[in-house]
Amino acid sequence: MSESDVVVFVTVAAVRIQTWLTRTPSLKLLRGASHALRDSTSVERITRFLEETGLAATIASDAGDVDGVVVLRVAPGHDPAAIVDAVVTDLGRELPGVEWEAWWTAADGYLEAYRKAVAENDASVGRRSFYPVLADLPAAQSCSGCRCEPAGDRLDDGQRIGADCSVRAGAGKLRKGEATTFEELARCGGLVAGRPQRAVGRQLSRNHLATIAADGNRIGELFDLIADHGNDDLRRTCVASLDAATCETVQQVTRALSKGANVDAVIGHYTGGDDVLIGVPAPLAWQVVNLLIATFEAEIRVRIRGGIEVPAEIDRVLGGVSLGVGVTFAHASHPIAATNRRAHEAMAQAKNEVRGRKGAVSWIDLTAEDELPKGRHLTRAELSDLIGGGNPGGRRDILDLPASARASLAELLRNRRSSPGDTSQGVRQWADRTGRPELAARAEAAKLDMFSDTLSLARWWPELGGGVV
Numbered sequence: 001m002s003e004s005d006v007v008v009f010v011t012v013a014a015v016r017i018q019t020w021l022t023r024t025p026s027l028k029l030l031r032g033a034s035h036a037l038r039d040s041t042s043v044e045r046i047t048r049f050l051e052e053t054g055l056a057a058t059i060a061s062d063a064g065d066v067d068g069v070v071v072l073r074v075a076p077g078h079d080p081a082a083i084v085d086a087v088v089t090d091l092g093r094e095l096p097g098v099e100w101e102a103w104w105t106a107a108d109g110y111l112e113a114y115r116k117a118v119a120e121n122d123a124s125v126g127r128r129s130f131y132p133v134l135a136d137l138p139a140a141q142s143c144s145g146c147r148c149e150p151a152g153d154r155l156d157d158g159q160r161i162g163a164d165c166s167v168r169a170g171a172g173k174l175r176k177g178e179a180t181t182f183e184e185l186a187r188c189g190g191l192v193a194g195r196p197q198r199a200v201g202r203q204l205s206r207n208h209l210a211t212i213a214a215d216g217n218r219i220g221e222l223f224d225l226i227a228d229h230g231n232d233d234l235r236r237t238c239v240a241s242l243d244a245a246t247c248e249t250v251q252q253v254t255r256a257l258s259k260g261a262n263v264d265a266v267i268g269h270y271t272g273g274d275d276v277l278i279g280v281p282a283p284l285a286w287q288v289v290n291l292l293i294a295t296f297e298a299e300i301r302v303r304i305r306g307g308i309e310v311p312a313e314i315d316r317v318l319g320g321v322s323l324g325v326g327v328t329f330a331h332a333s334h335p336i337a338a339t340n341r342r343a344h345e346a347m348a349q350a351k352n353e354v355r356g357r358k359g360a361v362s363w364i365d366l367t368a369e370d371e372l373p374k375g376r377h378l379t380r381a382e383l384s385d386l387i388g389g390g391n392p393g394g395r396r397d398i399l400d401l402p403a404s405a406r407a408s409l410a411e412l413l414r415n416r417r418s419s420p421g422d423t424s425q426g427v428r429q430w431a432d433r434t435g436r437p438e439l440a441a442r443a444e445a446a447k448l449d450m451f452s453d454t455l456s457l458a459r460w461w462p463e464l465g466g467g468v469v
């Protein structure tokens with residue numbers, strides 16, 4: 001095969017997508033950005049763009065259709081860098097605030113190309129980064145939609161906005177059932193008449209939101225094995241199944257918790273590959289997380305195994321794929337840029353604590369703490385056991401304490417880090433005095449963080465009988 005017959009794969013991908021999406025505090029502009037990103041980078045639109053421009057490239061159908069990512073095969077003998085320039089120039093017109101990175105390399109298939117690109121030290125991979133032009137302009141007046149770009153002449157709700165927010169404001173129709181503001185999502189999301197949905201530990205819980213970030217465990221390992229295997233059908237099935245499993249998971253969770261409600265319980269900000277970013281009313285967060293993990297893990301296995309015969313060594317890794325989740329609880333007015341960042345921080349901790357070996361979740365409650373407590377996490381098994389009424393590790397005993405006892409316990413735990421011995425003794429005495437031997441038995445110094453984390457869990461735990469699905 002001569003040099004000119006080699007197929008070159010080109011990928012153009014949005015950088016830090018979720019940071020860009022969430023840089024506006026407005027749900028309308030965030031929703032518009034999600035839609036604009038999906039539409040601009042869709043296989044359908046890029047196919048049309050290639051036809052209109054006559055560029056010497058075709059869609060790489062084995063790369064799926066992930067939001068914010070364009071993958072092309074360049075016809076032999078053509079310059080991939082020129083194709084990249086043309087595609088990014090077009091995307092820059094569609095999405096003026098997005099930063100892009102591009103890479104290209106010769107390979108037998110997309111997964112092999114991808115693996116070369118992520119290896120980073122492969123000199124045969126061409127790379128380029130593209131920064132949004134507008135970000136460099138001096139801002140006399142900043143955009144009222146995001147404060148991240150100069151304001152232009154366009155108005156949104158009477159306020160001057162920039163080029164990026166103009167695209168956001170014009171994109172995406174409101175679907176029936178979608179909340180129009182973060183406040184409406186918090187107040188009405190998933191609320192069904194006659195079924196109160198409140199949190200155990202909060203009087204006024206219906207003005208808070210949970211921002212939930214999730215990402216698959218062992219996905220890289222799975223796709224490395226698949227790339228090694230060298231079967232094109234297997235590659236194509238697995239890439240498509242991953243994206244479909246993630247999208248279907250968010251849709252199923254939304255349907256399950258929105259049944260009968262005027263306003264959907266879940267707003268999906270981003271789903272692509274194995275990444276998820278959604279917002280839900282705070283009192284529904286734990287049911288959503290539980291369903292999210294269970295549904296994703298089932299969907300990915302069913303879709304791949306149902307689509308193709310999976311070799312045993314790949315099936316073993318597929319059986320170990322799970323979901324890591326991070327949650328931020330905050331008032332509905334808290335900027336999503338911050339809740340998104342904290343949710344990703346919590347997600348990284350959850351994945352770390354179980355070394356990516358099982359589904360797990362960690363969380364930060366910005367109504368009660370400034371920092372993510374070290375080590376805090378629940379495994380998928382613990383969470384589903386708790387939701388089913390079980391008592392994993394004695395957590396149920398703490399969750400079911402009356403409000404006054406939870407307050408006393410929180411007070412006793414206040415100095416647990418500086419004086420664990422005294423705290424442990426204090427908790428034991430209190431538990432004995434109030435007739436709770438099961439708590440006294442567990443109140444050793446090493447378990448004090450579990451006590452504290454479970455009190456945090458209680459704050460947004462759904463009130464039982466209040467519409468648990």
Ligand SMILES: [Zn+2]
Pocket residue numbers: 143144145146147148149161162163164165166
């Ligand atoms: Zn803006």
